[in-house]
Amino acid sequence: MPTIYRSKVDVWLFVVxxxxxxxxxxxxxxxxxxxxxxxxxxxxxxxxxxxxxxxxLLFSTRYTLQATHLLAQSGPFKWVVPLADIKSITPSNNPLSSPALSLDRLRIDYGKGRMLLISPRDKERFLQDIEAARRAIA
Structure with missing residues (x-):
């Protein structure tokens, strides 16, 4: 069953x-x-x-954790990250353009040099759930 995590939204970005x-x-x-x-x-x-x-962008930015991959969506843009390809997940405040509406971000390194920045509202729950999902497919 997929789990959906909404993006945290910084006030300054909402205003912009x-x-x-x-x-x-x-x-x-x-x-x-x-x-x-x-x-x-x-x-x-x-x-x-x-x-x-x-x-x-404001109302559609979300992250869907599925059995084998993470789907990040923001407006018309989509990213698919296979869970098996994730190398690391670390905190970040990198301002690069990404499917994240907050600078309180997680950096997901995956594949061959690929990276995705996301900002789930409940980072702790997201991290617990993604680690459990990764263990389940290992």
């Missing part, structure tokens, strides 16, 4: 994403108000990308 969505919404309204040819299409594009993407 909310501001980006509001700025895009304002731009879309201003574009529509201009009333020029093609304004509707441009306004819809601005709204979909500028409002939709930040909200999608």
């Amino acid at each position: 994403l909310a501001f980006a969505a509001l700025a895009a919404l304002y731009s879309a309204v201003q574009t529509m108000a201009a009333g020029t040819t093609g304004a509707t299409g441009v306004a819809v594009l601005i709204a979909v990308v500028g409002v939709g993407l930040p909200l999608w």
Whole structure:
């Protein structure tokens, strides 16, 4: 049975994403108000990308632990990490772009030089569960 862990969300990042969505919404309204040819299409594009993407990232970032792999999802992006390929999991505050909405992160090293940064809300439970899952497949 898969277990889902939601991403921890830093307040500062929530504010940045909310501001980006509001700025895009304002731009879309201003574009529509201009009333020029093609304004509707441009306004819809601005709204979909500028409002939709930040909200999608904010509400969809999660990590699903399955029997043989970890699936990380954030908006339209997905990462699959085979549990058997995990070499180490260590705490990190690396700000690299990743499926993590907090700088309170875990760095997962796996495969041949691959790395994924995640930020589960309950890191202790996540670590316990992933270690149990790794032992079960060993």
